[in-house]
Amino acid sequence: xIPSVLPTYNRAPLAFVEGKGSWLIAxxxxxxxxxxxxxxxxxxxxxxxxxxxxxxxxxxxxxxVSNLYRIPEQEALAxxxxxxxxxxxxxxxxxxxxAMELAVKMARKYWYEHGDRSDIVAFHGAFHxxxxxxxAASGSEKMVKGFGPxxxxxxxxxxxxxxxxxxITETTAAVVIEPAQGEGGIRVASDAFLKALRAKCxxxxxxxxxxxxxxxxxxxxxxxxxxxxxxxxDIMMVAKGIGGxxxxxxxxxxxxxxxxxxxxxxxxxxxxxxxGCAVGGRVMQIVSDPAFLxxxxxxxxxxxxxxxxxxxxxxxxxxxxxxxGLLLGxxxxxxxxxxxxxxxxxxxxxxxxxxxxxxxxxxLNIPDEDIAEALARLDCAAATLA
Ligand code: PLP
Numbered sequence: 001x002i003p004s005v006l007p008t009y010n011r012a013p014l015a016f017v018e019g020k021g022s023w024l025i026a027x028x029x030x031x032x033x034x035x036x037x038x039x040x041x042x043x044x045x046x047x048x049x050x051x052x053x054x055x056x057x058x059x060x061x062x063x064x065v066s067n068l069y070r071i072p073e074q075e076a077l078a079x080x081x082x083x084x085x086x087x088x089x090x091x092x093x094x095x096x097x098x099a100m101e102l103a104v105k106m107a108r109k110y111w112y113e114h115g116d117r118s119d120i121v122a123f124h125g126a127f128h129x130x131x132x133x134x135x136a137a138s139g140s141e142k143m144v145k146g147f148g149p150x151x152x153x154x155x156x157x158x159x160x161x162x163x164x165x166x167x168i169t170e171t172t173a174a175v176v177i178e179p180a181q182g183e184g185g186i187r188v189a190s191d192a193f194l195k196a197l198r199a200k201c202x203x204x205x206x207x208x209x210x211x212x213x214x215x216x217x218x219x220x221x222x223x224x225x226x227x228x229x230x231x232x233x234d235i236m237m238v239a240k241g242i243g244g245x246x247x248x249x250x251x252x253x254x255x256x257x258x259x260x261x262x263x264x265x266x267x268x269x270x271x272x273x274x275x276g277c278a279v280g281g282r283v284m285q286i287v288s289d290p291a292f293l294x295x296x297x298x299x300x301x302x303x304x305x306x307x308x309x310x311x312x313x314x315x316x317x318x319x320x321x322x323x324x325g326l327l328l329g330x331x332x333x334x335x336x337x338x339x340x341x342x343x344x345x346x347x348x349x350x351x352x353x354x355x356x357x358x359x360x361x362x363x364l365n366i367p368d369e370d371i372a373e374a375l376a377r378l379d380c381a382a383a384t385l386a
Contacts, residue, residue, distance in 0.1 A: 012344060014026055014032070018046075018047075019034070019045075019046025019047055020046055021045040021046060021363065021365075021366075021367070022037075022045055022362055022363050022370040023370075024046065024349070031347060032344075032347045032348065032349050033347060033348045033349065033374055034046070034362070034363075035348060035349055035351075035360045035361065035362050035374055036350060036351040036359065036361055037361050038245065039182075039214070039240070039359075040214045040219060040240050040241060040327070040361040041240045041241060041243070041245055042244060042245045042363055043217055043219070043241040043244050043283065043287060043363060043365075044244050044283065044286065044364065044365055045363035048365075050282055051244050051245070051282060054278055054279055054281075054282040055246065058073070058274060059275060062274045062275075063274065064273045064275065065273070065274060066269070067267060067271070071272055071274055071277065072274075073277035074092055074273075076277070076281055077090075077277045077280045077281045077284060078090040078092075080281065080284045080285070080288070081250065084223055084284075084288050085223070085232075086232035086233065086236075086254065087254060088253070088254050088255040088258070089253055089254075089255060089258050090250050090253075091250065091253075091261070091266065091271070091272075092249070092272030092276070092277065093239070093248075093249035093250060093251065093268060093271045094247045094249060094270050094276070095129070095247060095249050096129050096211075096213035096237060096238075097128070097129030098129075098268065099213065099237035099238065099239055099249040100134045100137070100176075100211065101131055101133055101134070103176065103211075103251055104120065104133045104137070104174075104176075105265075105266060106235055106251065106253060106257060106258060106261055107174035107235065107257070108174075109260030109265065110173075110257055110259065110260045111173045113259070113260050117171055117172065117173035118173050119153050119172050119173055120137065120153055120154050120155075120172070120173055120174045120176060121155055121157060121172055121174075121175045121176075122137040122138065122139065122156050122157075122175075122176050123156060123157060123158070123159040123178075124139070124140075124156050124157070124158055124159055125140075125181050125183075125185065125187065125354060125355070126138050126156070126159070126177070127178070127181070127182065128176065128178075128211055128213075128237075130143070132150070132151045133151050135147060135150070136150045136152075136153075136154045137176055138156075139154060153173075155167060159187060160187065160189045160190055161193075162193065162196060165197065165200045168197075168206055169204055170204050173206065173207065174206060174207040174208070174209050174235075175201060175206055175207075175208055175209065176209040176210075176211060177189065177197065177208075177209070177210060177211065178211045178212070178214065178215060179210055179212065179224075179225040179228075180220065180225050180323070180324055180327055182213075182215060182359070182361075183353055183354060184353065184354050184355065185357040186322040186327060186329025186353060186357055186359060187355070188225075188322070188323060188327075189229075191228060191229040191230070194226065194229035194231050195229055195230070195231055197231075198231040201234075207235060207257055208233045208235075209235040209236070209237070210225075210226050210233040210235075210236045210237070211236075211237045212225055212226070212236055212237065213239040213240055214327070214361075215324075215327055216236075216238050216240075216241065216242075217238065217240065217242050217283070217287055218241065218288075218293055218296055218325075218364050219296075219325055219326055219361070220296075220325035220326075220327055221293055221294075221297035221324070221325035222293060223287065225324065228324070234253065234256070234257035235251060235252070235253045235254075235257050236251070236252045236253070237249070237250075237251055238250045238251075241287070241364075242280050242284070243276060243279055244279060244280075244282075246280070247276065248276040248279070287364065292364070296325055296326055297325065299326065299364075299366060299368065300324075300325045302368060303360070303371045303374075304323075304328065306375040307321045307328065307330060307375070307378075309375075310382060313379070313382075314379075314382035314385075314386055315333070316333055316334070316386050317332065317333055317339065317382040317386055318330050318333065319331040319332065319333050326361065326364055326366075328359070328360040328361070329353060329358065329359050330357065330360070330378075331356060331357050332358060334385050335356065336352040336353070336356045336357055338385060339352075339358050339381065339382075339385065340352050342381040342382070342385050345381065345384065346377040346378075346380045346384075347377065348374060348377040348381065350378075
């Protein structure tokens, strides 16, 4: 245990002091290839020059003012997000968990004013954060045990299973789903399921909430993952990649879904501060560029092809490739934790997920040569386990 730090994390015995692009430099000066990117956070890599420039300029001007006042950087980012999506309105948070809290509050407030529904349908394997609402939504024993009584009103049904739609009725306030589950093991919902889910929500008047905290912001090759299915939510949670490494999150919503959230119903001291929103604005400008997204798709195909090769050459270690775009997973035969550790020995960082999967979530602008290097290091790691 590290003295003084609450021991809630299973930490690897590694500490990094510097980063550049896809690489992290450890205390002893050795270099690690980062295929986790802070769990889908550092979308432009470490110390991206554009973001260093933006944050330095903003830091010299203004870091924080209260939401008692207008914040032009916040208004600009909200404009960019609403112009690029289904949404009419945005609330800024500092994390994905806070975005989940607001999404739940927003849905319940809507129904408080429109007919008194409060039940929320969520999915097995989901991860929406660690707040009381988020753990109640996930329902997983690992997350809720010892933290009762739980926030009531949540049920969980099977992910990407048409039979689950039966749980959505005219008493359901909202459905919350990750279009592609991250922590749950890189499980991508089919377009057909998301379309049927939207239709069922329309039929029952239920609000549809997409959690794009991990799969959004260009990760799948579209700005938001739900775009692949051609459906839109009523409310969407975003975080991680939106700040490129600066703590920033957001809830996007239609005017209708958000109509209960009037002055005084929600707030945040830091949410939407000038520093975070300046960085978020620059990230948004870069990532929403169609040419950038096309490159994510090209890099993803290259990486995926290489990963398929690794599965073929190490059938005793890897079983299959999963995912969409640069939200990639390797379903393992060996325990995923052992594969991650074998990666550390080869100086490559991957992230374990549920369902015995390791995640590969590199910077979205990862150079092709770093993809080749990652494949070579994973090949070596697998050889040590075979
Ligand atoms: N939702 C999803 C899909 C996530 O992957 C996460 C974090 O991993 C969260 C919500 C919670 O976000 P945060 O850790 O920023 O609170």
